[in-house]
Amino acid sequence: MTLTLNNFTQLENFGHSLRAPSYRFRPECTEEIQEIFQLAVENELTVTARGAGRSYNDAALNGGGIMLDLSMMNQILEWDSATGIVKCEPGVTLEKLWQHVEPDGWWPPVVSGTMKTTLGGCLSANIHGKNNFKKGTIGEHVLEFSAILPSGEMVTCTSEQNMDLFYSMISGLGMLGIFTSITMQMKRLYSGLMRVDARPALNLHEHLADILENAPHNDYIVGWLDTTHGGATLGRGQIHASNNLKEGEDPNAQETLKLSYQNLPDRLFGVMPKSLLHYFMRPFVNNLGWWGVNTAKYVASLRKHTFLQSHAAFHFLLDYVPNWERSAGPGGLIQYQSFLPKETAETAWREMLTMALKRGMPSYLGVTKRHRPDKFLLTHALDGFSLALDFKVTEGNRSSLSQMLKEFDRIVIEAGGRFYFAKNSETSAETARRFLGEETIAKFKELKYRCDPGNLLESDLFRRVFG
Amino acid sequence: MDMLKWIYPYLEDNVKDVSTADQTQGRFDPATPLNPRRRGLIIGASDGLGAALARRLAGEGYSLALIARRKDRLDTVCAGINRSAGQLRAFGYAHDVCDYTDIPVLLRRIVADLGGLDLVIFCAGVNYPPGGIDKYNLDNDRRMIEVNLLGAMAWLTPIAEMFQSAKAGQIVGISSVAGDRGRVGNPGYNTSKAGLATFLEALRNRLTRHGVNVLTVKPGFLKTEMLKAAQGSTPFAIVPEKAAEDIWKAMQKRKQVIYTPSLWRWIMLAIQHTPSFIFRKLSF
Numbered sequence: 001m002t003l004t005l006n007n008f009t010q011l012e013n014f015g016h017s018l019r020a021p022s023y024r025f026r027p028e029c030t031e032e033i034q035e036i037f038q039l040a041v042e043n044e045l046t047v048t049a050r051g052a053g054r055s056y057n058d059a060a061l062n063g064g065g066i067m068l069d070l071s072m073m074n075q076i077l078e079w080d081s082a083t084g085i086v087k088c089e090p091g092v093t094l095e096k097l098w099q100h101v102e103p104d105g106w107w108p109p110v111v112s113g114t115m116k117t118t119l120g121g122c123l124s125a126n127i128h129g130k131n132n133f134k135k136g137t138i139g140e141h142v143l144e145f146s147a148i149l150p151s152g153e154m155v156t157c158t159s160e161q162n163m164d165l166f167y168s169m170i171s172g173l174g175m176l177g178i179f180t181s182i183t184m185q186m187k188r189l190y191s192g193l194m195r196v197d198a199r200p201a202l203n204l205h206e207h208l209a210d211i212l213e214n215a216p217h218n219d220y221i222v223g224w225l226d227t228t229h230g231g232a233t234l235g236r237g238q239i240h241a242s243n244n245l246k247e248g249e250d251p252n253a254q255e256t257l258k259l260s261y262q263n264l265p266d267r268l269f270g271v272m273p274k275s276l277l278h279y280f281m282r283p284f285v286n287n288l289g290w291w292g293v294n295t296a297k298y299v300a301s302l303r304k305h306t307f308l309q310s311h312a313a314f315h316f317l318l319d320y321v322p323n324w325e326r327s328a329g330p331g332g333l334i335q336y337q338s339f340l341p342k343e344t345a346e347t348a349w350r351e352m353l354t355m356a357l358k359r360g361m362p363s364y365l366g367v368t369k370r371h372r373p374d375k376f377l378l379t380h381a382l383d384g385f386s387l388a389l390d391f392k393v394t395e396g397n398r399s400s401l402s403q404m405l406k407e408f409d410r411i412v413i414e415a416g417g418r419f420y421f422a423k424n425s426e427t428s429a430e431t432a433r434r435f436l437g438e439e440t441i442a443k444f445k446e447l448k449y450r451c452d453p454g455n456l457l458e459s460d461l462f463r464r465v466f467g
Numbered sequence: 468m469d470m471l472k473w474i475y476p477y478l479e480d481n482v483k484d485v486s487t488a489d490q491t492q493g494r495f496d497p498a499t500p501l502n503p504r505r506r507g508l509i510i511g512a513s514d515g516l517g518a519a520l521a522r523r524l525a526g527e528g529y530s531l532a533l534i535a536r537r538k539d540r541l542d543t544v545c546a547g548i549n550r551s552a553g554q555l556r557a558f559g560y561a562h563d564v565c566d567y568t569d570i571p572v573l574l575r576r577i578v579a580d581l582g583g584l585d586l587v588i589f590c591a592g593v594n595y596p597p598g599g600i601d602k603y604n605l606d607n608d609r610r611m612i613e614v615n616l617l618g619a620m621a622w623l624t625p626i627a628e629m630f631q632s633a634k635a636g637q638i639v640g641i642s643s644v645a646g647d648r649g650r651v652g653n654p655g656y657n658t659s660k661a662g663l664a665t666f667l668e669a670l671r672n673r674l675t676r677h678g679v680n681v682l683t684v685k686p687g688f689l690k691t692e693m694l695k696a697a698q699g700s701t702p703f704a705i706v707p708e709k710a711a712e713d714i715w716k717a718m719q720k721r722k723q724v725i726y727t728p729s730l731w732r733w734i735m736l737a738i739q740h741t742p743s744f745i746f747r748k749l750s751f
Contacts, residue, residue: 003575005625005628005629005632006628006632007632008628008629008632008633009632009633010633010634010635013500015500017500018498018499018500018503019583019635020498020582020583021578021583021584021629021633021635034477037475037477038475038477038478041471041475041478042478043575044575044576044579045575045579046579057499058497058498058499063498063506063581063582063583064578064579064580064581064582064583064584065579150474150475151474151475151476151477152475152476152477331500332500334500334501393500393501398500398501398502398503399501401501402499402501402502405501425499425500425501426499426500426501426502453474454471454474454475456475460497460498460582463494463497464497464499467494467497
């Protein structure tokens with residue numbers, strides 16, 4: 001393994017709003033990871049792990065350093081269709097995982113809005129899904145993982161063995177060690193379909209009240225929030241609550257569990273390849289265009305209805321239009337996701353959404369979810385809600401958007417909120433200190449020193465937030 | 468080494484002891500989508516055009532790595548830039564471009580310190596005239612080739628490879644109007660700058676297809692220390708800040724070749740087309 005200039009690759013975040021070149025290596029086994037560690041030490045460079053590169057921020061960027069691209073470590077090592085226990089390498093994507101287990105009647109217990117993410121990345125950020133209030137984060141379904149530390153030492157962790165590493169490496173942003181295998185419990189399915197209830201929410205209060213009231217009675221719940229309307233209808237949107245079908249409910253379960261039933265169509269109206277769709281979306285991605293799109297979507301969502309939908313179609317909404325993030329144009333996009341206690345969420349978000357509208361910088365996509373706290377060290381979750389807001393970045397709006405997000409940070413912190421390291425790109429070290437607390441940061445740094453005293457593992461995110 | 472071996476037990480004994488290497492000199496503010504940082508390297512930045520370019524680019528928000536032989540002057544330039552920006556914008560690295568073998572390691576260090584690399588300006592240059600149109604001095608000529616041409620090739624070759632691989636980047640090379648024609652006054656200098664211009668053209672032809680811009684700058688007379696070496700009159704001399712302004716504008720437009728001040732384009736057009744039977748009788 002040698003460091004050559006041919007390895008030098010320009011890498012981006014998912015939103016294409018950050019660029020950082022790194023020496024990219026694609027190890028295929030643990031021994032090669034160890035060789036790359038050695039190479040990094042010899043050349044005085046830092047190392048960051050990267051899975052699918054789907055993070056909205058700099059979690060998988062390491063400008064001028066070494067990028068450990070784990071996409072080639074993508075084997076499903078063991079699968080037991082009787083118990084639903086699967087053992088995977090870290091580069092296995094959720095796509096590969098669900099397609100492997102679904103025909104046997106299982107499903108990953110927690111999935112992100114895209115199936116392109118890798119398990120290693122999912123554990124590093126400790127992702128949540130639309131069922132966070134019920135099933136927690138992905139880490140809560142990990143039975144065991146193995147990891148290699150920068151010292152070269154291999155560790156195996158469960159919720160009882162090496163417990164402190166278990167609860168810190170999951171959520172640890174890849175800064176304590178590199179996952180080499182992950183064992184997880186899948187969730188039973190009795191049908192390839194889910195029952196989905198769709199209903200409108202007329203304003204923010206109704207929106208949050210609906211989610212709060214109905215979350216306990218549903219497996220999944222998610223809200224779409226029209227971010228382009230203010231006043232009395234601020235926070236209007238649509239709620240989707242869904243449930244897996246119970247045993248015996250689907251007479252054609254064998255048929256609906258087939259993969260062919262799940263795959264998302266790759267053409268629009270059976271004609272146009274969806275991979276081209278983002279070019280046609282681009283002219284609408286501005287304040288006026290998106291106001292029209294949101295209004296049309298809201299009007300369409302006024303019809304209250306219930307329907308059956310495949311698991312893939314319900315969960316992986318972000319994969320409907322491939323490369324949709326490109327529609328934001330050359331400046332790319334960022335996401336600002338805030339997690340707020342259920343008591344303060346409405347007031348805080350009312351202030352934030354109103355401010356964005358007043359300043360002419362409305363978000364173009366708003367998504368709400370219900371959450372519960374968890375035991376992981378760098379957790380983002382709490383007993384409350386999250387609101388994810390997408391913003392288009394342009395040459396002209398950078399400084400005003402930056403200023404507004406600083407004010408958002410202040411509102412969220414004052415309301416007792418938290419942030420998520422897979423999403424927000426502007427969180428400063430000071431903001432992180434305030435929401436995580438001194439004690440958590442000290443504990444993380446202590447573990448960092450224990451696992452990686454030479455600071456071999458560093459990402460741009462780590463330097464931004466903990467550097 | 469013992470400490471390193473304790474931290475990384477897999478290290479071989481032949482690994483150099485990095486703990487004695489130069490320490491990173493602090494860190495630039497993190498780049499975020501809303502506060503992006505362009506990253507530039509200027510080779511030959513302790514005074515003249517290099518220092519003027521450093522000040523100009525720092526003013527445009529660049530994070531800069533500056534290279535020069537003279538550490539004290541470099542420190543002064545860096546300190547001035549960082550003071551007027553109110554934040555860290557420039558690091559200095561003492562290096563002689565003729566130390567060719569040091570370049571790969573230093574380049575790696577700089578790219579890591581900057582967190583990437585978007586722009587490289589090769590500005591290092593020396594001018595040692597032979598002292599008259601009937602004088603010859605191979606030592607001077609060799610030194611000019613070693614700095615002006617081989618120094619540029621030694622730096623820009625690995626940088627070209629990096630940029631080609633990353634499919635992004637911008638290279639600016641400071642050639643000279645002196646490279647447009649071989650003249651009686653300073654054959655060695657003419658050769659070094661003509662060689663550099665040809666090298667830059669070749670890089671441009673290689674790299675444009677990979678999304679990399681290569682800009683050749685041909686200044687006329689600049690009011691710098693080098694001007695003192697010039698013999699005879701120095702018409703249209705400009706301050707380096709004016710040249711830096713022209714270069715910055717050309718960089719933004721991703722131009723290929725510029726003269727600064729632009730008047731030299733027409734002067735050199737005439738000189739380039741002057742027939743040899745006339746040119747060889749001239750004494751400038």
